[in-house]
Amino acid sequence: MADERAPSILESIRAFSENASPLDFMVILEHWDLFAEGLWMTTNLVVLSLLIGGCLSIPLAVARANRTPILNQIIWGYVYVFRGTPLLVQLYLIYYGLGQFEAVRDSALWPILRDPWWCALIAFTLNTAAYTTEIFRGGIEAVPVGEVEAAKACGMPRLKRLQRVILPSAFRRVLPAYSNEVIFMLHGSVVASTVTIVDILGAGRELNAKYYLAYEGFIAAAILYMILVYFISRGFKFWEKKWFAHLRPREDADAEAQAGATAPQTALVR
Amino acid sequence: MRLAKLTLAVAAAALAMGISLAQAAEPLRIGVEGAYPPFSWKEADGTLKGFDIDIAMALCDRMGRECELVEQDWDGIIPALLARKYDAIIASMSITEERKKRVDFTKKYYNTPARFVATADTSLDPTPEGMKGKTVGTQRGTIHQCYMEKVFPDTELRLYGTQEEVFLDLQAGRIDASISDSTQANDGFLKTDQGEGYAFLGGVQYLQECHGEGAGIAVRKGEEDLIAAFNKAIQEIRADGTYQQINDKYFDFDVYGATE
Numbered sequence: 001m002a003d004e005r006a007p008s009i010l011e012s013i014r015a016f017s018e019n020a021s022p023l024d025f026m027v028i029l030e031h032w033d034l035f036a037e038g039l040w041m042t043t044n045l046v047v048l049s050l051l052i053g054g055c056l057s058i059p060l061a062v063a064r065a066n067r068t069p070i071l072n073q074i075i076w077g078y079v080y081v082f083r084g085t086p087l088l089v090q091l092y093l094i095y096y097g098l099g100q101f102e103a104v105r106d107s108a109l110w111p112i113l114r115d116p117w118w119c120a121l122i123a124f125t126l127n128t129a130a131y132t133t134e135i136f137r138g139g140i141e142a143v144p145v146g147e148v149e150a151a152k153a154c155g156m157p158r159l160k161r162l163q164r165v166i167l168p169s170a171f172r173r174v175l176p177a178y179s180n181e182v183i184f185m186l187h188g189s190v191v192a193s194t195v196t197i198v199d200i201l202g203a204g205r206e207l208n209a210k211y212y213l214a215y216e217g218f219i220a221a222a223i224l225y226m227i228l229v230y231f232i233s234r235g236f237k238f239w240e241k242k243w244f245a246h247l248r249p250r251e252d253a254d255a256e257a258q259a260g261a262t263a264p265q266t267a268l269v270r
Numbered sequence: 271m272r273l274a275k276l277t278l279a280v281a282a283a284a285l286a287m288g289i290s291l292a293q294a295a296e297p298l299r300i301g302v303e304g305a306y307p308p309f310s311w312k313e314a315d316g317t318l319k320g321f322d323i324d325i326a327m328a329l330c331d332r333m334g335r336e337c338e339l340v341e342q343d344w345d346g347i348i349p350a351l352l353a354r355k356y357d358a359i360i361a362s363m364s365i366t367e368e369r370k371k372r373v374d375f376t377k378k379y380y381n382t383p384a385r386f387v388a389t390a391d392t393s394l395d396p397t398p399e400g401m402k403g404k405t406v407g408t409q410r411g412t413i414h415q416c417y418m419e420k421v422f423p424d425t426e427l428r429l430y431g432t433q434e435e436v437f438l439d440l441q442a443g444r445i446d447a448s449i450s451d452s453t454q455a456n457d458g459f460l461k462t463d464q465g466e467g468y469a470f471l472g473g474v475q476y477l478q479e480c481h482g483e484g485a486g487i488a489v490r491k492g493e494e495d496l497i498a499a500f501n502k503a504i505q506e507i508r509a510d511g512t513y514q515q516i517n518d519k520y521f522d523f524d525v526y527g528a529t530e
Contacts, residue, residue, distance in 0.1 A: 099442035114444050196428040205345060209411025212372040214349035
């Protein structure tokens with residue numbers, strides 16, 4: 001009995017979804033594998049480009065903050081170009097632009113540039129590295145002179161100073177700004193779908209184009225992006241808690257506070 | 271005083287006729303693509319040209335209606351029709367079962383077959399076995415996508431927003447072959463400078479389920495009057511030579527295909 005009824009319930013849900021519901025949700029559910037593929041593609045592109053871009057941006061930011069001659073101007077130019085142009089244009093230039101030249105097509109780089117995934121990764125990495133360089137530069141420049149002087153007074157050499165004092169202090173300061181960059185990067189990654197990559201939006205477009213539906217694919221994509229952003233912001237909350245632990249009033253200090261010994265607000269002003 | 275009275279009378283009459291006037295004056299909006307030469311393309315100055323465009327204009331002329339062309343990416347061309355951004359699609363859209371679920375079609379206004387295009391010296395074998403593991407590009411949401419998924423399931427399919435982008439990537443060597451309408455491929459690519467060194471690969475690719483009966487004009491479901499008007503106009507331009515004239519402007523053969 002139960003076996004006979006099960007398909008009919010499924011049938012009626014399908015009929016409701018196709019005819020009565022404003023949103024044909026069954027089409028989305030039936031193509032969960034397409035969206036899973038898209039989710040994986042978006043995640044790996046964004047995570048890899050943020051990792052590589054982040055690593056690139058640290059030395060660039062240090063060189064910018066130190067006003068290293070020549071290098072500073074070159075990096076300024078790079079940052080200006082990549083922040084001054086839309087990500088979509090950068091991707092098109094790398095994907096369609098470079099592919100036009102026979103010299104590029106004959107070069108050893110072609111196996112990489114031939115692949116849309118690599119083109120997207122290169123564009124995303126260069127883009128996020130430019131933005132992150134500026135974010136980090138600001139963070140480094142905002143490190144109080146006193147902290148640096150104290151490190152100098154302790155006899156720390158340059159690299160040690162950078163590693164132990166300046167960078168940790170700068171990272172902490174830029175964390176909120178950087179979390180925005182991560183979210184922007186995630187949203188910016190939709191341009192991958194314009195160069196045949198099936199990312200989350202690509203999956204949505206494919207669904208819409210296949211069934212000639214207006215919203216289903218885009219709404220499914222929007223929900224997936226929102227879920228990703230939720231996890232990103234939770235991650236950064238956690239990170240902030242961890243890194244700013246020394247600035248929070250200690251929970252076991254309640255007794256002390258009641259005794260009126262400390263005013264935690266003053267500790268927050270740095 | 272007399273003038274005021276007259277104005278009043280005119281205003282009253284206009285008010286009375288208001289609704290019907292507004293309807294008659296409203297131009298028929300036609301959705302077109304503009305990236306599918308020689309059926310539709312955009313000139314450097316932004317004007318739309320091509321077979322679809324000329325046919326649209328001729329049909330409007332026949333129907334005695336003023337028409338307004340609305341450019342729309344292929345991806346969203348049916349959703350935008352349903353969202354009332356325009357009232358009909360004249361964009362080389364094949365009449366297929368899947369599309370009939372969303373829109374109604376007129377009778378076909380042309381029918382040309384689909385074929386692969388690859389480099390002229392390719393050793394590719396255009397069979398499902400021969401294309402296994404190869405990469406083929408086509409436009410997203412077309413009869414060609416449907417065909418590749420059904421008949422060539424083991425071929426990697428890359429989907430593009432426009433057919434022009436497919437040819438760009440064919441030239442760049444990112445895909446082994448392209449599949450599209452043979453007339454479009456011939457006139458829009460093979461006969462141009464870019465198409466040098468490229469040729470059709472294999473014969474006509476056809477699957478009733480995907481390819482349907484030719485390209486028709488799509489309208490929202492239930493617009494019987496509009497369909498009837500279009501069908502009548504198609505017949506009339508076929509009969510009076512207008513169709514032939516437009517046909518000859520773009521092609522040296524009859525794109526209408528076999529008359530049923």
